[in-house]
Amino acid sequence: MAEPKRVERPLSPFMIGPYYRPQMTSMSSILTRITGNALIAGFLLGAWWLIAAVSSPGYFGVVNWIVTSWLGWLIFAGMAWAMWYHYLTGLRHLLWDTGRGLDVETAEKLGWGAIIGSVVLTLLTLIILAIF
Amino acid sequence: MRYLTDRKRAVGKGASGSGTEHFWWMTMSSVALAFLVPAFIFVFGHAIGMSQAELQAYFARPFPAILTALVTIVGMRHFAKGAQVMLEDYTQGSLRKGLVIFVYSLSWLISALVLYALAKMMFLAAAAQQITN
Ligand code: HEM
Numbered sequence: 322m323a324e325p326k327r328v329e330r331p332l333s334p335f336m337i338g339p340y341y342r343p344q345m346t347s348m349s350s351i352l353t354r355i356t357g358n359a360l361i362a363g364f365l366l367g368a369w370w371l372i373a374a375v376s377s378p379g380y381f382g383v384v385n386w387i388v389t390s391w392l393g394w395l396i397f398a399g400m401a402w403a404m405w406y407h408y409l410t411g412l413r414h415l416l417w418d419t420g421r422g423l424d425v426e427t428a429e430k431l432g433w434g435a436i437i438g439s440v441v442l443t444l445l446t447l448i449i450l451a452i453f
Numbered sequence: 454m455r456y457l458t459d460r461k462r463a464v465g466k467g468a469s470g471s472g473t474e475h476f477w478w479m480t481m482s483s484v485a486l487a488f489l490v491p492a493f494i495f496v497f498g499h500a501i502g503m504s505q506a507e508l509q510a511y512f513a514r515p516f517p518a519i520l521t522a523l524v525t526i527v528g529m530r531h532f533a534k535g536a537q538v539m540l541e542d543y544t545q546g547s548l549r550k551g552l553v554i555f556v557y558s559l560s561w562l563i564s565a566l567v568l569y570a571l572a573k574m575m576f577l578a579a580a581a582q583q584i585t586n
Pocket of ligand 1: 354357360361408409412415486487490527529531535536538539
């Protein structure tokens with residue numbers, strides 16, 4: 322009979338640094354986590370801005386000033402890059418989940434693809450938004 | 454003696470407590486976001502720089518309103534579950550529980566704020582239409 326016993330499970334060790342040297346694969350992977358979590362900053366600022374848009378004109382003026390200032394531009398441009406990077410590596414994850422593209426050579430190529438692709442898509446986004 | 458099979462006793466006792474449910478939920482929300490996010494980037498980016506009145510009218514329109522609501526609801530559930538995985542990798546015990554509760558709360562708060570703002574914009578637009586009629 323298996324006795325129900327509470328166990329304090331160990332954390333998995335953090336591999337990069339003490340055990341593994343930084344590599345393309347591990348760096349592009351950890352960056353997926355960092356960008357995914359960082360996106361909350363964009364949602365916070367965006368939600369605050371939308372709430373301000375249905376508040377008094379004075380309050381909207383303050384929040385809108387932040388959103389349209391260089392700081393707001395920097396945050397949302399950063400969010401666009403984080404979103405595109407997370408998007409591309411997210412697709413890479415879905416591909417990996419099907420068992421494809423897991424060999425080192427392909428994984429490294431996909432990593433470079435995500436880094437270069439995210440920069441290109443971000444510039445394209447900013448250009449298109451500036452025109453229209 | 455309790456009449457439980459060994460299998461029944463094992464269910465829910467794995468590291469996740471819920472089998473592969475969490476993983477499958479991330480997969481489903483990822484596919485949904487893969488379709489929603491590209492459109493949302495441009496719909497949202499286009500709104501930056503508008504006046505307050507323009508903003509209210511813009512997000513009261515069906516496409517921007519429904520897209521923004523979908524991205525927020527699906528995106529915030531995806532964020533909460535994603536952040537939970539990160540927290541479970543790096544923290545333990547009560548700190549882990551506290552932080553997971555915090556990110557879940559934050560994601561629901563953001564969802565409520567956005568839905569409230571959208572609802573009010575739609576209400577304002579409908580009220581304005583009543584007056585002009
Ligand atoms: C609404 C914007 C989004 C936010 C806030 C967000 C946030 C996150 C977070 C916090 C994680 C956990 C990262 C980790 O700890 O490993 C995550 C994972 C993931 N995201 Fe997103 N994400 C967003 C959009 C997307 C999109 C558009 C896709 C698909 C193209 C996607 C695909 C994935 C996948 C596949 C994972 C799992 C990765 C893994 O298992 O390591 N996400 N996301």
